[in-house]
Amino acid sequence: MREPPSIGEHIPPDRTLMGPGPSDVHPRVYAAQSEPMVGYLDDSYVEVMADVQEGLRYLFGTDNEHTLAISGTGSAAMEAAFANLLEPGETALVPSNGYFGDRMGQVASRTGAEVVSVDAPWGEPLDPQDVGAAVDRHQPDVLGVVHGETSTGVRQPAIDELAGIAHDHDAYLVVDTVASLGGVEFHTDEWDVDVVYSGSQKCLSVPPGASPITFGERAVEKVLSRESPVRSWYLDLEGVWEYWDDDPSYHHTGPISTTYALRESLRMVAEEGLEARWDRHERVAGAIKAGVEAMGVPLAVADEHWLPTLNAVSVPDGVDDGAVIDRLLDEHGIEIVGGLGALAGEIFRVGCMGHTARPPNASTFVAAFGDALAAEGANVDVEAGAAAVATALRS
Ligand SMILES: Cc1ncc(COP(=O)(O)O)c(C=O)c1O
Structure with a gap:
């Protein structure tokens, strides 16, 4: 027999979460999360699920019946989308302009589908013309795009145009809104998107683990007429949909x-x-953006591609990004993170999502960031930054 471990009291540090997620959780959400446990098919829980579906329909901008939250994080929702829509031998076209577009490709390839990509550099959105050319060339069954690419801070425009391109070629459009839904304009039905998924811990400021997803009727029909079973039992939506049905039955x-x-x-x-x-x-x-720019630190994204939920701030020459990040956390309790993949060491990723997106956080962040940059040797005008934030918040 092993000795019982000595597990002490856990006191989480006090943080302001300004990375790419999770974001700060509102006290009302914490309070709701600690409500008493009931059974997974208790009438009261079934009502909670129905409320969640209605709330999600509003959030997604859809009347889709098949709208629910996957039990898992955003990656589980991504996997549910591709695993259900794709069959072995079909083709998925995914973006190459960021870390999460790349993950889409990895997820899609596990379904046995062939994966091809639309080329665009990191830091730029996809150009609909390039997407059109790639769709013509590869005739994909599914086109995936990332609305808010958290690795680069780029917002993908023209989702409706991309939907039109996909549908003209009998393909289905899947959109990743993990870092944008609830923070940036999105209209599932108006833009005619077949499948949209998101996450709970970003713009919704909910702890991770219940990820919104919606399937339009065409996409539902494709899933229901599959020739091969979905390779994942847990994420096979036929079973999950039965749990979220008006007359639910146990799935998990x-x-x-x-x-x-x-x-x-x-x-x-x-x-x-x-x-x-x-x-x-x-x-x-926008106030955070104005503040850092006035300080003399530009964003790494052109204004027209700016994703408000994630400011990608350039690391000034000669500055150690890790030291700035550590200083912000240790001295100010503010969490931000560095760049991923091709942008490691090139950008700071400063999130502004959900309950974190409050005016005092903009002023506090810009002052603390300026202080940390200056302490690490950057030539920044901290006062100009503070003044720009104040002006932006007043306007
Ligand atoms: C755009 C995007 N897609 C997918 C994911 C994966 O979500 P999760 O980490 O919740 O599994 C993330 C997470 O950061 C993301 O930002």
Whole structure:
């Protein structure tokens, strides 16, 4: 017999979460998450699931019946989308302009599909003309795009145009909104997107583990007429849909506490209103952008491709990005992160999502960031940064 381990009390540090997710959680959401446990098919939990579906339909901008939260993080929702839509021997066209586009390719390849990519450099969105040419060339069954690419801070425009290109070629469009839904404008039905998925821990400010996903009718029909079974039992949506049905049956045990939290967050989205929420993200993230730029540190993304939920801030020449990140955390309790893959050492990734997207966080961040950069030898005008944030927040 092993000796019992000595597991001490856990006191989490006090952080302001300004990385690419998770974001700060609202006290109302924490309170909801600690509501009493019930069974996975208790009538009261079935009502919670129905509320979540309605809240998600508003959030996605859809009337899709097949709208729910996958039990898992954003990657599980990504896997659910591709694993259900694709069959062995089919073709998926995915973007090459960021880390999560690359992950789409890896996920799609596990289904037995052939994966091809539309080329665009990291830091740029996909050009619809290039997508059109790639769709013509490869005749994919599924086209995947990332609306808010967290690795680069780029927002993909023209989603409706990309949907048109996909549909003209009888392909299905899947859009990753893990880092954008609820923070940046998105309209599933108006833009005619077949499948959209997201995550809970970013713009919804819910702990990770319940990831929104919606399937339009065409996509549902494709799933229901598959010739081969979905390779993942857990993410096979035919079973998951039965759990989220009006007359639900057991498929797996829902993440009950996280679903309570998601319901409360969706209540708050409805109270605030989506337009107001998108404006808030743009205003607070815009103040951070104005502040760092006035300090003398440019963003690594052109203004027209700016993703408000994630500011990709250039690392000044000669500055050790890791030392700045550590200083912000140790001295100010603020979490940001560095670049991934091709952008490692090139950018800081500063998130502004959900409950984190509050005006005081913009002022506090810019002052602390300026202080940390100056301490690491960067030539920054901290006062100009503070003044620019104040002006941006006032306008
Ligand atoms: C755009 C994007 N897609 C997918 C994911 C994967 O989500 P998760 O880490 O919740 O599995 C992330 C996470 O950062 C993301 O930013």
